[in-house]
Amino acid sequence: MSTATASPEKIEVSKDDFKFIGSEKNISAFNIECPICLMVIMDKPCKTSCCKKNFCRACISRITGDCPMCRKKYMNYTADRRFRRIVYSQKMQCMKKKPQGAECGWKGELGSLTHHLKSCDYVIVQCSHCDLKDTLLRIDLKDHLENHCPMHPVKCPFSWLGCEERPLRKDVEKHYSDTKHATLFEAAYQKLCSDATNLRMANNHLTSCLNRHRSHESRLAADMRFNYLENELQTLKWEHEELKNRHDNLKIIIIVVIVAVLAVAICITNYYH
Numbered sequence: 297m298s299t300a301t302a303s304p305e306k307i308e309v310s311k312d313d314f315k316f317i318g319s320e321k322n323i324s325a326f327n328i329e330c331p332i333c334l335m336v337i338m339d340k341p342c343k344t345s346c347c348k349k350n351f352c353r354a355c356i357s358r359i360t361g362d363c364p365m366c367r368k369k370y371m372n373y374t375a376d377r378r379f380r381r382i383v384y385s386q387k388m389q390c391m392k393k394k395p396q397g398a399e400c401g402w403k404g405e406l407g408s409l410t411h412h413l414k415s416c417d418y419v420i421v422q423c424s425h426c427d428l429k430d431t432l433l434r435i436d437l438k439d440h441l442e443n444h445c446p447m448h449p450v451k452c453p454f455s456w457l458g459c460e461e462r463p464l465r466k467d468v469e470k471h472y473s474d475t476k477h478a479t480l481f482e483a484a485y486q487k488l489c490s491d492a493t494n495l496r497m498a499n500n501h502l503t504s505c506l507n508r509h510r511s512h513e514s515r516l517a518a519d520m521r522f523n524y525l526e527n528e529l530q531t532l533k534w535e536h537e538e539l540k541n542r543h544d545n546l547k548i549i550i551i552v553v554i555v556a557v558l559a560v561a562i563c564i565t566n567y568y569h
């Protein structure tokens with residue numbers, strides 16, 4: 297299990313937090329883990345002059361007596377620039393991951409790892425509201441705050457009634473029972489009642505409009521029917537007039553024919569007498 301934490305002041309890195317992905321030959325001369333804190337030396341690497349061991353400066357500077365490695369008296373140490381240059385330029389991959397699941401996979405130089413871990417999703421962080429630590433990954437922090445953290449302020453379930461308070465999640469049930477919600481309910485109920493009355497009035501108005509509209513419509517239909525009949529009547533009248541004219545013409549033709557026949561008959565009779 298990795299031991300790096302995301303405390304803002306100091307990020308500790310263990311060997312399990314990353315793996316080298318380039319050639320590691322030229323770093324075998326260094327001990328990248330500090331023999332005192334047992335973490336990877338990520339800041340101000342030093343080297344003892346007696347046994348040439350590497351330490352974090354913060355760790356070795358606290359030693360006042362003999363060398364902790366070779367026990368030499370009057371131990372002396374200096375900053376190790378070669379360590380800084382060679383070890384920190386090694387290519388590596390971040391091995392932070394969920395206990396059984398996705399892993400980070402970020403790749404870069406070892407010297408950039410501390411900076412990466414400040415934003416790595418798979419680093420253990422501490423919730424700033426409750427005392428949850430050691431198990432909470434940065435990637436899960438948002439879900440923890442939004443859905444689980446007992447000390448995180450949440451919206452009152454009756455915010456739709458107008459309650460603007462934000463009780464802590466652990467106090468939500470106690471907050472429910474606050475009598476102010478009954479008052480808010482009462483006000484909401486009164487508003488609903490008056491809304492219902494307004495709706496009923498609007499409904500009645502619409503119904504009467506609809507009825508008026510319907511009777512107007514049937515009057516219009518009757519008018520249209522009347523106009524149609526009137527047109528029909530007019531057409532029949534014209535037809536009647538035309539037939540009458542034709543009948544009169546026919547009468548004249550018949551009279552003319554009869555007169556002509558009679559005249560012919562008279563002529564024939566006179567001829568034979």
Ligand SMILES: [Zn+2]
Nearest residue numbers: 330333352355
């Ligand atoms: Zn150390």
Ligand SMILES: [Zn+2]
Nearest residue numbers: 346347363366
């Ligand atoms: Zn030594």
Ligand SMILES: [Zn+2]
Nearest residue numbers: 390400402416
């Ligand atoms: Zn990472």
Ligand SMILES: [Zn+2]
Nearest residue numbers: 423425426445
């Ligand atoms: Zn929390």
Ligand SMILES: [Zn+2]
Nearest residue numbers: 452454459461
């Ligand atoms: Zn409330």
